[in-house]
Amino acid sequence: MENRFYRVLIGFVCLVLLFPLIQQISGVIKVKPLEGYIVKEEQPKFSWLNWLDESYQKQLNRYVKQNYGLQPSFVRASNQVQYSLFGNLRARGVLFGKENYLYEENYIKAITGSDFIGDSLIADKVYKLQKITDTLNSLHKKIVVVFAPGKGSFYPEKIPKKYTTKSVTNYKRYTDYMLKNKLNFIDANRWFRDNKGKKEAPLFPQTGVHWSKYGEHLMADSLISYLESLCNVNLPNLILDSLKYQDKKPKDDTDIENGLNLVFSLNSYQTPHVYSHFEALDSLAPRIKGLVVADSYYWGMFNKLFSHNVLGNGQFWYYNEVIYPDAYKEMIKVKDVNLKTEVEKNDVIILMYTDANLPVFANGFINDLYKVYYQ
Amino acid sequence: MGLLVYFKYANFFVENVNNALESLGFNELSWVNVALPIGISFYTFQTLSYAIDIYRGQAVPLKKLHNYLLFIMSFPQMIAGPIVRYNNIATQIVSRKEPFDEKLEGFFRFSIGLAKKVLIANIFAGYTNDVLELGVENITTTTAWVGILAYTFQIYFDFSGYSDMAIGLGKIMGFKFPENFDSPYTSMSITEFWRRWHITLSTWMRDYLYIPLGGNKKSIFLTYRNLILVFLLSGLWHGAMWSFIFWGAYHGLFLILDRLFLKAILAKLGKIPAVLITFFIVMIGWVFFWLEDINLGFYYIIKLFSFENSLTELEIDNQLIFTFIIAVIFSLFTLSMFGKKVEQKLLFPTKWSKGNYVLASLFGLIIYFYCTAEITTQDFNPFIYLRFNYGE
Numbered sequence: 023m024e025n026r027f028y029r030v031l032i033g034f035v036c037l038v039l040l041f042p043l044i045q046q047i048s049g050v051i052k053v054k055p056l057e058g059y060i061v062k063e064e065q066p067k068f069s070w071l072n073w074l075d076e077s078y079q080k081q082l083n084r085y086v087k088q089n090y091g092l093q094p095s096f097v098r099a100s101n102q103v104q105y106s107l108f109g110n111l112r113a114r115g116v117l118f119g120k121e122n123y124l125y126e127e128n129y130i131k132a133i134t135g136s137d138f139i140g141d142s143l144i145a146d147k148v149y150k151l152q153k154i155t156d157t158l159n160s161l162h163k164k165i166v167v168v169f170a171p172g173k174g175s176f177y178p179e180k181i182p183k184k185y186t187t188k189s190v191t192n193y194k195r196y197t198d199y200m201l202k203n204k205l206n207f208i209d210a211n212r213w214f215r216d217n218k219g220k221k222e223a224p225l226f227p228q229t230g231v232h233w234s235k236y237g238e239h240l241m242a243d244s245l246i247s248y249l250e251s252l253c254n255v256n257l258p259n260l261i262l263d264s265l266k267y268q269d270k271k272p273k274d275d276t277d278i279e280n281g282l283n284l285v286f287s288l289n290s291y292q293t294p295h296v297y298s299h300f301e302a303l304d305s306l307a308p309r310i311k312g313l314v315v316a317d318s319y320y321w322g323m324f325n326k327l328f329s330h331n332v333l334g335n336g337q338f339w340y341y342n343e344v345i346y347p348d349a350y351k352e353m354i355k356v357k358d359v360n361l362k363t364e365v366e367k368n369d370v371i372i373l374m375y376t377d378a379n380l381p382v383f384a385n386g387f388i389n390d391l392y393k394v395y396y397q
Numbered sequence: 398m399g400l401l402v403y404f405k406y407a408n409f410f411v412e413n414v415n416n417a418l419e420s421l422g423f424n425e426l427s428w429v430n431v432a433l434p435i436g437i438s439f440y441t442f443q444t445l446s447y448a449i450d451i452y453r454g455q456a457v458p459l460k461k462l463h464n465y466l467l468f469i470m471s472f473p474q475m476i477a478g479p480i481v482r483y484n485n486i487a488t489q490i491v492s493r494k495e496p497f498d499e500k501l502e503g504f505f506r507f508s509i510g511l512a513k514k515v516l517i518a519n520i521f522a523g524y525t526n527d528v529l530e531l532g533v534e535n536i537t538t539t540t541a542w543v544g545i546l547a548y549t550f551q552i553y554f555d556f557s558g559y560s561d562m563a564i565g566l567g568k569i570m571g572f573k574f575p576e577n578f579d580s581p582y583t584s585m586s587i588t589e590f591w592r593r594w595h596i597t598l599s600t601w602m603r604d605y606l607y608i609p610l611g612g613n614k615k616s617i618f619l620t621y622r623n624l625i626l627v628f629l630l631s632g633l634w635h636g637a638m639w640s641f642i643f644w645g646a647y648h649g650l651f652l653i654l655d656r657l658f659l660k661a662i663l664a665k666l667g668k669i670p671a672v673l674i675t676f677f678i679v680m681i682g683w684v685f686f687w688l689e690d691i692n693l694g695f696y697y698i699i700k701l702f703s704f705e706n707s708l709t710e711l712e713i714d715n716q717l718i719f720t721f722i723i724a725v726i727f728s729l730f731t732l733s734m735f736g737k738k739v740e741q742k743l744l745f746p747t748k749w750s751k752g753n754y755v756l757a758s759l760f761g762l763i764i765y766f767y768c769t770a771e772i773t774t775q776d777f778n779p780f781i782y783l784r785f786n787y788g789e
Contacts (some may be wrong), residue, residue, distance in 0.1 A: 027751055028497030035504060035758050037766070055671060087773045096770035097777055103767070107717040111487035114780045231781060281781035388751050 045091030135188030228290035229279035342385035409637035436476025496573035503568030510561025521551035
C-alpha cells in the first residue's frame with residue numbers, strides 16, 4: 023500500500039517534470055507570447071564541422087532556451103519574482119521613476135542632456151535641412167519637422183533623483199535653430215507640456231513609452247490642420263467618436279509595461295481607448311501625397327491609416343531604414359531605392375522624431391538628401 | 398596518476414621551465430598546450446581508490462567491465478565530486494535497492510542543490526565577475542570586501558550545491574554517495590574546517606597520502622612535514638598554478654599553527670569569536686584561490702586594508718543584499734541546536750510521513766521550475782522596440 027503511494031507520487035513528479043516537453047510537442051496549452059523586441063534564435067543544422075567548433079552546441083542551447091514548452095510562462099514568473107522581491111526589471115534600458123512611472127533610459131538622457139551631440143553637429147544638420155527645404159520649395163514640395171514629446175520631458179518630475187539636468191539638450195538646440203531659420207516646424211514637445219493636465223484625458227501614459235492614444239489623436243488632428251494651412255488644401259478631418267475607459271488600457275499605452283513580461287499588471291492611472299474615424303471627402307477634392315520619415319512615434323498614426331487617408335497612401339520610412347507598408351509584403355529598405363525619385367513623388371515630407379532620438383535625428387535622411395542635391 | 402600529471406600539469410611545468418630559461422638568457426622550449434579533460438582530477442582519484450582499496454584487501458575486484466565503468470563514469474559525481482571511494486560503494490555497484498521513498502528524497506536533495514547553485518551561487522558570481530572585469534586596481538576597499546565575501550559564499554554554495562545534486566541523483570538511482578560538506582563556515586578552527594569542507598577530498602588525502610606518510614604517528618617534525626606536503630599537493634590538485642599551491646600551503650601553515658597554539662586559543666575565546674576568526678582566515682585564503690595569481694592576491698589583500706574609497710564602487714543591489722542574508726543564515730544555521738535538528742530532519746530523514754513526502758516533492762518541483770526559469774531568463778533582456786541608432 024505504501025509502495026503504491028510512493029509510485030503514484032513519483033509518477034506525478036515525473037509527469038510534471040515532463041510537462042514542458044509535452045507542451046512543446048503538443049502545444050496543448052495556449053501561451054501568450056512574450057513582448058518586446060526579441061531576436062529569434064534559429065534552430066541550428068548539425069554538421070561535424072559546427073559540432074567540433076562548438077557553434078552547434080552553443081546555438082542549440084540558445085534555441086532551446088527560447089523555445090522549450092511554456093517558456094513564456096517561465097520567463098514571466100521569473101520576471102515577476104525579480105520585480106516583486108527586488109525591484110529588478112528585465113528589459114533593456116527600462117527603469118522606474120518615482121511613483122512607478124516607467125521610462126526608457128534614453129528619454130531621461132534626452133532631458134538631462136547627457137546625450138547632447140554638440141552645437142556644431144546640430145548647426146550643420148539644420149543648415150543642410152534649410153538647403154533641402156529651399157530646394158524642395160522650388161519644386162513646390164514641403165518638408166515639415168515634428169518634434170514629438172518624450173516621456174522624460176513630459177514627466178521630468180518623476181525621473182529618479184540620481185539624474186541631474188544640464189542646461190543644454192539636443193531638443194533645446196534644435197528648436198532654437200529651427201525657429202531661427204524659420205523652418206516648417208511643429209514643436210509638439212512644447213505643446214504637450216503646455217497642455218499637461220488640461221485636456222480631458224492624459225496625454226501620456228504612466229507605463230508606456232509613447233504619447234497616449236488620446237495624445238496621439240490630438241497630434242494627428244493638429245498635424246492635419248497644419249498641413250491644410252501649409253499646403254493650402256482641404257484634408258479629411260479626424261473625428262473623435264468617443265473615449266472609453268475599460269478594464270484593460272489600450273495596448274500601446276502600456277508598451278513598456280508589456281515589454282517587462284510580468285505576470286501581474288502594474289498599478290497605474292487609466293487612459294481611455296480612443297474611437298475615431300476619418301471623414302470622407304469629395305473624391306475630386308485635391309489631395310496631397312506625403313512621405314513620413316519617423317521613429318516609433320508615428321506607428322500609432324500609421325496603423326490608424328493616417329498615411330492612407332491624409333497623405334495619399336504615402337510611405338512610412340521607419341527610422342529611414344525600412345519602407346512601410348511595402349515591407350509587409352517584402353522587405354524593402356531605403357538604401358534599395360532611389361532617394362531623389364522617391365522623395366520627389368511626394369508633396370510633403372514629414373520628419374517626426376522624439377527628443378530621445380534627436381542624437382540621430384532623421385537617421386541620415388537629411389545628409390543623404392543634401393548629398394543628392396548639393397554634392 | 399601519470400595521465401593526471403601529464404594532462405593537468407605538463408603546461409604548468411613547461412611554462413615554469415621556460416620562465417627559468419628566459420631569465421637565464423636561453424631560448425624557450427617550444428610546446429603545444431595540452432587540453433585538459435574535464436573532471437580528470439576527480440575520476441583519477443576514484444580510479445586510484447579502486448586499485449588501492451583492492452590492494453589493501455578492503456574490497457574485492459569487480460568481475461564485470463560494465464560495473465567498473467559504472468563506478469568510474471557515474472555521471473552525477475564524475476566531474477565535480479563527491480569523490481567516491483571504491484570500498485564505500487563496492488557492494489552498491491553490484492547489488493543495491495532502489496526504494497521509491499528514497500527516489501523522492503533524492504529528488505528533494507537534488508532540488509536543494511540546484512537552488513544553492515542557481516539562486517545563491519550564481520547571484521554572487523555576477524558580482525565577483527564584475528569585480529574581475531573592473532580590475533582589482535580600479536575598485537574601492539568596500540568593493541574589495543564585498544567581492545571577497547561574495548566569493549567566499551559563491552564557492553561554498555556552488556560546490557556544495559553540485560555535491561547535493563550529485564548525492565540527490567545518486568539516491569534516485571539507489572546509490573548512497575558520501576556527504577561532502579558539513580556547514581564548513583561554522584568551524585572553530587582550520588582543523589575543524591577541513592573536516593567539514595570537501596570532506597571526500599580531505600579523507601582521500603588522509604587515507605591515501607597522509608597516513609601512509611606516517612600521519613601524526615611519528616615525530617612532530619614529520620607530522621608537520623606531512624601536513625604541509627599533503628596541503629601543497631591538495632592545492633596543486635585544485636589547479637596547475639602557483640596561487641593554488643600557495644593557498645594549499647596557507648592552509649597547511651594554519652593546521653600547524655592549530656597544533657602549536659591556535660586551536661587552543663580559539664577554543665578559549667568562545668564559539669562565536671572562534672567561528673568568526675576561522676571564517677576570516679578561510680576568506681583571506683580564498684583571495685588567492687579566486688584570483689589565480691599570487692601577486693594579484695597580495696595586491697588584493699593590501700586593497701582590503703588600504704581604506705581606498707575614491708575609485709570605482711560597484712553597486713550593491715537589493716538582490717545581492719537579500720542573497721547575502723540568505724547565505725549567512727544557511728551557512729551558519731547549524732550553529733544552533735534548532736538548526737542542526739532541522740538539517741537532520743530535512744537532509745537525513747530516518748522516516749518521513751507521507752505528508753512530508755508530498756510537501757518535499759512539491760517543494761522540489763517549485764524549486765526545479767523556478768531555477769529552470771532563472772537559468773533560461775538570465776540572458777533574457779530585450780529592448781522594448783527595435784531601434785536604429787545610426788545615420789547621424
